[in-house]
Amino acid sequence: MDKRKLEESFFKVLMVASTLIVVGSLLAVIGVVVLKGLPALNLSMITQTPTGGYYLGKEGGILNAIVGSLYVAGGATALAFVISLPIALYLQEYSGSRLASFTRLSLDVLWGVPSIVYGAFGFAFMLYLGLNTSLLWGIIVVALLVLPIMTRSMDEVVKMVSFGMKEASYALGATKLETLLNVVSRQALPGILTAVLLAFGRGIGDAASVLFVSGYTDYVPTSLFDPVATLPLAVFFQLGTPFPEVQQRAYASAVVLLGIVLLLSIVSRLATKKFTKYVIK
Amino acid sequence: MDKPHISVQNLNAFYEGRQVLKDITVDIPKNQITVIIGPSGCGKTTLLKTMNRLIDLVDGVKVTGKVYVDGINIFDDKVDVTNLRKRLGLIAQMPSPLPMSIYDNVAYGLRIHGAKNGKELDQTVESCLQASSLWNEVKDRLKEPASKLSVGQQQRLCLARALAVKPEVLLCDEPTSALDPISAQHIEKQLHVLKTDYTVVFVTHILRQAKRLADYVIFLYLGELVEHGPAETLFNNPRNPRTKAYIKGVIG
Numbered sequence: 001m002d003k004r005k006l007e008e009s010f011f012k013v014l015m016v017a018s019t020l021i022v023v024g025s026l027l028a029v030i031g032v033v034v035l036k037g038l039p040a041l042n043l044s045m046i047t048q049t050p051t052g053g054y055y056l057g058k059e060g061g062i063l064n065a066i067v068g069s070l071y072v073a074g075g076a077t078a079l080a081f082v083i084s085l086p087i088a089l090y091l092q093e094y095s096g097s098r099l100a101s102f103t104r105l106s107l108d109v110l111w112g113v114p115s116i117v118y119g120a121f122g123f124a125f126m127l128y129l130g131l132n133t134s135l136l137w138g139i140i141v142v143a144l145l146v147l148p149i150m151t152r153s154m155d156e157v158v159k160m161v162s163f164g165m166k167e168a169s170y171a172l173g174a175t176k177l178e179t180l181l182n183v184v185s186r187q188a189l190p191g192i193l194t195a196v197l198l199a200f201g202r203g204i205g206d207a208a209s210v211l212f213v214s215g216y217t218d219y220v221p222t223s224l225f226d227p228v229a230t231l232p233l234a235v236f237f238q239l240g241t242p243f244p245e246v247q248q249r250a251y252a253s254a255v256v257l258l259g260i261v262l263l264l265s266i267v268s269r270l271a272t273k274k275f276t277k278y279v280i281k
Numbered sequence: 282m283d284k285p286h287i288s289v290q291n292l293n294a295f296y297e298g299r300q301v302l303k304d305i306t307v308d309i310p311k312n313q314i315t316v317i318i319g320p321s322g323c324g325k326t327t328l329l330k331t332m333n334r335l336i337d338l339v340d341g342v343k344v345t346g347k348v349y350v351d352g353i354n355i356f357d358d359k360v361d362v363t364n365l366r367k368r369l370g371l372i373a374q375m376p377s378p379l380p381m382s383i384y385d386n387v388a389y390g391l392r393i394h395g396a397k398n399g400k401e402l403d404q405t406v407e408s409c410l411q412a413s414s415l416w417n418e419v420k421d422r423l424k425e426p427a428s429k430l431s432v433g434q435q436q437r438l439c440l441a442r443a444l445a446v447k448p449e450v451l452l453c454d455e456p457t458s459a460l461d462p463i464s465a466q467h468i469e470k471q472l473h474v475l476k477t478d479y480t481v482v483f484v485t486h487i488l489r490q491a492k493r494l495a496d497y498v499i500f501l502y503l504g505e506l507v508e509h510g511p512a513e514t515l516f517n518n519p520r521n522p523r524t525k526a527y528i529k530g531v532i533g
Contacts, residue, residue: 096340168377168439171335172390172446173367182389187380278380278426 033258037251045252050218055238057245062253065234067220069257071135072230073204076142080150080199083143085192088154089180095159104155110148116208118145123212136224138214145209146199153198157191158184165280187279190272197268201261207232231257286311286450286480287332292346294327294336301327303504305346309497314472314481316491316512319501320532325484326374328501329452332482333369334362350450367394370443372456376435378427379442383419386427386438390446405445413440414471433464440471451475453483457490469494488528492516500524502532 048061087103094100122141131137161184169179185192207230215227216237231253238250285308294302302324309315317325330336331344334355348355355365367390379386387406388396396402406423410416415437419430427438436456443451453472457465472481472494485491491498495512500521508515508524519525526532 162377164373164375164377165379167335167338167371168373168379168442169389170338171333171366171371171373172393172442173363173365174390174393175363178393182393183379278382278428280378280380280428 033254037255040248040252057243065229065231068228069231072138075139076203077200079143080147084151087151092158107148115206119209119212133215133227134225135221135228138210141213142203146203150199153195157188161187189275288349290347295343297341305506313496315497316495317484317499318491323501324504333366369450370448372453374455384423409441409444413437433460450480
């Protein structure tokens with residue numbers, strides 16, 4: 001066989017193999033978690049908070065962590081969105097300026113900062129102010145964690161809106177703000193939604209950032225200043241016990257976490273379809 | 282000639298230091314179709330987009346000189362740019378429907394300038410779609426996305442959208458170059474009707490199209506104003522040798 005054909009088939013094998021590794025890891029992760037967790041998963045697991053001997057293998061559930069995680073990730077996503085959208089729109093409006101490129105660089109660096117560093121940063125801040133661990137601080141720190149992810153993803157989709165489309169709006173006498181709110185954000189809406197989802201997924205799955213700042217509790221928080229339990233930490237603590245039945249519950253908690261993220265992806269896919277109706281291709 | 286609608290005086294434009302318009306002085310008559318001709322890259326679009334200051338949006342462009350619309354210099358600090366653009370509508374080279382329904386596309390400009398939903402808005406939308414001869418094709422599907430229209434229909438939608446804000450001038454930047462011949466004909470026919478109410482400035486590099494449309498002609502070559510005058514005179518008795526050469530097809 002000649003050299004070029006050999007090259008061709010070598011790269012074909014490489015591509016297929018790499019793809020198989022990705023798909024394989026996804027299936028393996030889901031498979032292991034579901035196989036180990038499913039036997040322990042039952043209704044009381046997701047409808048009850050832990051009772052006295054829960055961590056010793058007695059009854060109860062992880063409702064505290066499910067609700068807590070939704071609160072933290074939901075709140076953080078909302079907070080990050082309020083900050084991200086203006087930044088993304090600013091970046092597109094002044095994309096050529098020095099401050100804009102510096103902002104992009106800062107966001108890229110922040111994206112790479114490990115979540116435990118965010119946690120430690122929040123913790124130092126709270127110590128300085130003499131504050132207790134709380135839902136509020138969980139939300140703030142996770143918001144900081146997901147902010148760069150959300151902003152840069154939005155930035156990329158907003159950048160795709162063509163100049164011609166914006167010009168059409170300006171040519172009718174629209175201001176920059178009107179154009180951004182009515183035209184640019186509409187055209188970029190599906191992408192913005194994806195950015196929000198990406199951020200939520202990252203936020204709900206992160207353990208290290210909330211480890212120090214939001215504490216852990218067996219109760220569902222009733223105020224922003226209560227400590228809050230989260231699913232990643234629930235997995236962490238349960239897996240750390242010496243009891244096999246509690247360890248199994250850790251996997252069940254992971255199944256719940258996976259389920260939430262999966263459900264959200266499906267719902268948002270359906271929602272995106274509705275929103276893409278008006279998008280100009 | 283009556284008082285000009287737009288009067289360009291000593292206009293220079295520089296793009297990143299390169300001069301793309303050289304000391305242009307010309308008047309554009311009211312309620313006529315003025316066609317700006319010249320080969321690609323001669324500054325036609327720059328001249329057109331200066332008239333409603335869309336050129337402000339292009340990075341690295343510097344403009345000197347004066348452009349009077351209805352006797353007021355548009356570069357004056359007191360001029361409200363959004364209002365200026367409302368008065369001088371643009372039909373771009375590529376149709377650019379907005380990401381919304383057919384109805385909302387036409388209503389968009391009106392809503393920006395304060396129109397409320399209701400019968401009056403419905404009527405304006407209908408009359409504008411009729412004026413751009415699109416109404417019969419879309420009247421039963423006004424709520425559908427504008428992206429579902431063909432390219433030719435999209436351009437007529439853009440015309441209706443421009444008409445909706447009741448401009449005085451229509452600036453057309455080769456609006457038929459992306460269209461099929463039938464759609465192009467539609468647009469040209471509408472412009473002939475519309476010139477009774479609007480001043481039309483039409484950029485093209487197609488000589489035959491210029492001859493079909495023009496009442497008044499401006500010939501630009503490499504950023505210079507070579508010759509301008511009533512269509513009949515300019516096409517039949519060009520004075521400048523370069524105009525002669527362009528009309529004969531020797532240059533361009």
